[in-house]
Amino acid sequence: MNRRDFLKTGAALSSAAMLPAAVLAESAKLENVKKFPQPIKYRMAGDVKEFEIFIDITEVEFAPAMKLHMLAFNSQVPGPEIRVNQGDNVRVVFKNKTELNHTIHWHGRHVPWRMDGVPYVTQMPVMPNQEFVYEFTAEPYGTHFYHCHWGTLLHMQAGMFGSIIIENPDDPIKKSFPYEREYTLIYSAHDVDFMRMELNDMLERMKERMYLMRNGRFDKERFALFDSKDEFRKAVKAGYQPPYVVNRRAPSELPQPNWFTVNGKSYPSTPTLYIKEGETIRVRLINAGTEEHYLHLHGHDFWLVCDDGLPVPQPWQMNTARLSPGKTLDIIIEGKNRGLWTFHDHDTRRVTNNGLYPGGNLMLLVYEDLPMEERMVGMMPMKGMKMSMKGGKEKMNMLPKVALDE
Amino acid sequence: MLKHKTTYLSITLLVLGFSLASAQVSPEIRLGARGVMSFNVDARSDETSSAINDFSDTALLLGFRQKLYNKLRGQLVVGFQFPDADSELGQVFYHQVFVKLENRSNMLKLGRSRVRSALIEFPTLRDDDALLFTDVLNPFSNGENTEDNQYGNVIEGTHLFGQRVWLRVHGEHFAKTPLSPSVAEADFGLNAIGLSLQYRVPETQMWNRPFLQQVGLGLNNFLTDRRGFTSEIDQALKNVSFSTILNVRADPVHFWDIRHQTIFNLGFDEIVRVDDFAAMARTKSVATFTSLRYLYRKLERPTAQLAVSLGYKAFPDLLTDTNQLQAVAYGFYRLGENFDVGLQYQFLNYSGDLKTLFGDNEHRIQFSLVFSIDQTWNNQFDDRDSLLNLEHGHIQ
Numbered sequence: 001m002n003r004r005d006f007l008k009t010g011a012a013l014s015s016a017a018m019l020p021a022a023v024l025a026e027s028a029k030l031e032n033v034k035k036f037p038q039p040i041k042y043r044m045a046g047d048v049k050e051f052e053i054f055i056d057i058t059e060v061e062f063a064p065a066m067k068l069h070m071l072a073f074n075s076q077v078p079g080p081e082i083r084v085n086q087g088d089n090v091r092v093v094f095k096n097k098t099e100l101n102h103t104i105h106w107h108g109r110h111v112p113w114r115m116d117g118v119p120y121v122t123q124m125p126v127m128p129n130q131e132f133v134y135e136f137t138a139e140p141y142g143t144h145f146y147h148c149h150w151g152t153l154l155h156m157q158a159g160m161f162g163s164i165i166i167e168n169p170d171d172p173i174k175k176s177f178p179y180e181r182e183y184t185l186i187y188s189a190h191d192v193d194f195m196r197m198e199l200n201d202m203l204e205r206m207k208e209r210m211y212l213m214r215n216g217r218f219d220k221e222r223f224a225l226f227d228s229k230d231e232f233r234k235a236v237k238a239g240y241q242p243p244y245v246v247n248r249r250a251p252s253e254l255p256q257p258n259w260f261t262v263n264g265k266s267y268p269s270t271p272t273l274y275i276k277e278g279e280t281i282r283v284r285l286i287n288a289g290t291e292e293h294y295l296h297l298h299g300h301d302f303w304l305v306c307d308d309g310l311p312v313p314q315p316w317q318m319n320t321a322r323l324s325p326g327k328t329l330d331i332i333i334e335g336k337n338r339g340l341w342t343f344h345d346h347d348t349r350r351v352t353n354n355g356l357y358p359g360g361n362l363m364l365l366v367y368e369d370l371p372m373e374e375r376m377v378g379m380m381p382m383k384g385m386k387m388s389m390k391g392g393k394e395k396m397n398m399l400p401k402v403a404l405d406e
Numbered sequence: 407m408l409k410h411k412t413t414y415l416s417i418t419l420l421v422l423g424f425s426l427a428s429a430q431v432s433p434e435i436r437l438g439a440r441g442v443m444s445f446n447v448d449a450r451s452d453e454t455s456s457a458i459n460d461f462s463d464t465a466l467l468l469g470f471r472q473k474l475y476n477k478l479r480g481q482l483v484v485g486f487q488f489p490d491a492d493s494e495l496g497q498v499f500y501h502q503v504f505v506k507l508e509n510r511s512n513m514l515k516l517g518r519s520r521v522r523s524a525l526i527e528f529p530t531l532r533d534d535d536a537l538l539f540t541d542v543l544n545p546f547s548n549g550e551n552t553e554d555n556q557y558g559n560v561i562e563g564t565h566l567f568g569q570r571v572w573l574r575v576h577g578e579h580f581a582k583t584p585l586s587p588s589v590a591e592a593d594f595g596l597n598a599i600g601l602s603l604q605y606r607v608p609e610t611q612m613w614n615r616p617f618l619q620q621v622g623l624g625l626n627n628f629l630t631d632r633r634g635f636t637s638e639i640d641q642a643l644k645n646v647s648f649s650t651i652l653n654v655r656a657d658p659v660h661f662w663d664i665r666h667q668t669i670f671n672l673g674f675d676e677i678v679r680v681d682d683f684a685a686m687a688r689t690k691s692v693a694t695f696t697s698l699r700y701l702y703r704k705l706e707r708p709t710a711q712l713a714v715s716l717g718y719k720a721f722p723d724l725l726t727d728t729n730q731l732q733a734v735a736y737g738f739y740r741l742g743e744n745f746d747v748g749l750q751y752q753f754l755n756y757s758g759d760l761k762t763l764f765g766d767n768e769h770r771i772q773f774s775l776v777f778s779i780d781q782t783w784n785n786q787f788d789d790r791d792s793l794l795n796l797e798h799g800h801i802q
Contacts, residue, residue, distance in 0.1 A: 057794070057798045058798070058799075059798070059799050059801060067801050068801065069794040069798050069799070069801065193785050193786060196785075196787075196788055196792075196794065197785060199794060200610075200788070200792045200793050200794055203793040203794070203797075204610055204793060205706055207611070207613040207614055207793075208613045208658040208706060209658075210613075211613045211614070211656075211657075211658050212658060212659070217659075219659075221704075221705060222659075222704070222705055222706065241705070247742050247743060248705070248743070
C-alpha cells in the first residue's frame with residue numbers, strides 16, 4: 001500500500017470510527033441506558049407483586065453485523081430486571097410462547113422447593129403455550145439472577161437469563177459506601193454455531209413431540225423420560241440407546257464459546273459505566289455463562305462488597321475480580337482517577353469477537369465530567385510532528401475510537 | 407545484484423503468499439458419502455444371472471460453502487460416483503462439479519450436476535432403478551448408462567417466491583452417446599432448456615405441514631437435429647411433467663405418504679417404431695410412476711421403511727401396441743445411524759417394440775447394505791429452510 005492509499009484508507013477509517021466518538025454526549029448516555037437490564041413493572045394483587053414474563057424467540061444483535069436468533073424473556077436479552085424489596089411476596093406468571101420446553105430457576109433464592117424451576121425434579125416443564133405461576137417471598141436480599149433450567153447448556157447461552165435484585169432498605173453496603181448510581185452487568189459466553197444448530201434441532205424434535213402430545217401419545221424411550229432409574233436401566237438392558245451415546249445423538253465435542261457478551265452485547269456495543277469524579281457507584285456483576293471471567297479495571301482498585309449477593313464480612317480492595325459461572329459479585333468503584341478506563345476480562349480470549357481482538361466483554365468506565373482539555377489523546381507522531389499532550393487539535397485526536405482489528 | 411533482487415522478490419512473494427493464505431476465510435465443509443453395495447439376482451425371460459457385488463451409485467461428495475459480501479453465499483461441490491460396470495463411463499464418473507451463487511431468494515448454478523429431468527425423487531434402492539419412468543429421457547443418449555440421463559453440464563437460475571414456491575429456469579448440455587472422443591470433447595453446447603414451478607413444504611416443517619407436501623409442473627425441451635424440420639420449435643422435443651407428494655398420514659412415528667409423477671413426452675410424430683434408446687426417448691409417450699411409502703421412526707430417526715411403487719408407460723404413436731410396466735417393492739431396516747440393510751424386488755414387463763430392446767420381462771431381487779453420511783464442519787450460518795429462519799425471521 002502506498003502512502004496515498006494509506007492516507008485514503010486512514011481517512012475512511014477515521015470517519016467511520018468517529019461514529020460513537022461522542023461517548024460523553026447526552027445522546028450517547030441516553031442510548032447507554034438501554035444497554036442495561038430494563039426493570040419490569042409489576043401490578044399489585046393484594047399484597048403480592050405480580051410480574052408477567054414470557055419467553056419467545058427473537059433476533060438479537062451482539063454487535064453491528066452480528067445478528068442471531070435467541071431465546072428472549074419479554075423479547076430482551078438479558079431478560080427484564082425484577083426489582084423487589086426483601087420480604088415482598090412475589091408472583092411471576094410465566095408464559096411460554098416458544099415451541100420448546102422451559103422453566104425458570106431462581107438462582108440463589110430461598111424459594112419453596114416446588115418453585116425452584118428444575119424440570120422433573122421440582123416441577124413439570126412449562127410446555128409450549130403453557131403458563132406456570134411462580135410464587136415466593138423475596139429472600140435473601142442482594143444481587144441474584146434467574147435462568148431457564150431446561151436444556152440449560154443451550155437455553156442459558158441462548159439468552160434465557162435475567163437479574164433479580166432484592167433490595168434491603170437497610171442495606172449495609174449503601175451505608176458503608178453511599179452511592180446514587182448502580183449498574184447491573186450480566187456476563188455470558190456463546191458458541192453461536194452450537195446455539196443455532198442445537199436450537200434448530202430442538203425445534204424440529206419438539207414439533208414432532210408436540211404432534212404426539214396433542215394426540216395423547218407418549219413414549220418413554222422417544223421422550224427419554226422414565227419413571228425411575230430402574231426402569232431406565234431395564235430399558236437399556238432391553239436395547240434402548242440413550243441420547244448421549246455416540247451411536248445416537250451425542251455431539252462430537254462440547255460447545256466452545258466464540259462470542260462473549262455483557263448484557264447481551266459484545267464490544268463495541270457493550271454498555272458504558274459512567275461515573276463522576278468523587279462519586280461512588282455500585283456495579284452488580286452476574287455470570288450467567290459457562291466461562292470464568294477475571295474482570296480487571298484499569299486505573300483503579302475497587303471494593304468487593306458482596307459475594308453471591310451476601311455482604312462479605314470485610315470488603316477488600318482489588319483490581320481484578322474472579323467471576324465464576326453462577327456467581328454474582330458486587331463491587332464499589334470510587335471515582336478517584338478521572339479519565340476513560342477499560343474494564344475487561346483479563347482472560348483476553350473473552351475480549352474477542354469470533355477470535356478477533358478487541359471484542360467480547362470489553363467495556364469502558366467513563367468519567368462524564370472529564371474536562372474538555374483531557375478528552376484529547378496524543379496520536380502517534382508523524383514525521384516532522386512533535387508529540388505534545390498540550391498541543392492543539394491538529395496534533396491531538398478525540399477519544400474514543402472504535403478499533404476492531406489489531 | 408540481479409541475483410539479490412531476484413531473491414528479495416522471491417522472499418517478498420513468499421511472505422505475501424503467506425499473508426494472503428492466513429487471510430483466507432474458512433468455508434463450511436460438507437462431506438457426503440454413500441456406499442451402496444448389493445447382491446443382485448436377475449431372472450430375465452431368457453436367462454438368469456447374478457452379480458455378487460454391485461456397487462454402482464456409490465458416491466463421494468465434497469462441498470465448500472461460505473458467506474460472501476452483500477448477503478450472497480458461494481458454494482463449490484465436487485463429487486464422483488462409481489457407475490455401472492457396463493456403462494462405458496470408466497471406473498469413476500464425476501457427477502457433481504459445480505459452483506452455486508445464491509442469496510435468500512435467488513440461486514445460480516453452473517457446472518456438472520443433476521439435470522432437472524425429474525421433479526421429485528422416489529423411494530427405490532438406487533436413484534436410477536425406475537429411471538425409464540421417473541425421468542425425462544435424454545434423446546441424445548444411446549442408453550448404455552443412466553448417467554447420461556441424470557447428469558449434465560447445467561446452467562440454472564432459481565427464484566423462490568416466499569418460502570415455498572420455486573421457479574426454476576434451466577439449460578443443459580446432455581451427453582451425446584456414442585460419439586468419438588474428439589467430438590465429445592468439443593461439443594458442450596446447450597442442447598436442452600426447461601423450466602419448472604413447484605410448491606414445496608420445507609422438510610423441517612414436516613410435522614406441521616398440511617396434506618399437500620409438494621406439487622410441481624415442469625417443461626423440458628431438447629434441442630434436437632430432427633430431420634426434415636428447420637424451425638427450432640419443431641426440432642424441440644418437448645416433455646411436460648407433473649408431480650405431487652401427498653401426506654397420507656403425517657405422523658412422526660408411522661408416517662405415510664404417496665408420491666406421483668407423470669411425464670408427457672410430446673414426441674416426434676414420425677417416430678412410429680422403436681429400435682433404440684434414442685427413438686424411445688423421441689417418440690410420444692406417457693409415463694406415470696406412483697409410490698406409497700411407510701416410514702417407521704422409532705426414536706426420532708428413520709428406523710424402517712417400506713415402499714411399493716408402480717410405473718406404467720405407454721407409447722401411443724408406435725405401430726405396434728407398446729408399453730412397459732414396472733413394479734418395485736423396497737424396504738430397509740436401519741441397523742444404526744447411517745447404516746441400512748435393504749431388500750428390493752423389481753418386476754419389469756415390456757411389450758411391443760420394447761421387447762426387442764429389453765426382453766419380455768425381468769425379475770430382480772437385490773439385497774443391499776447402504777452406508778450414507780452427510781456431515782458438516784465449520785457450520786457458520788443457517789440454511790434457508792431452517793426453522794429459525796423460516797419461523798423466526800430470516801437472518802442472512
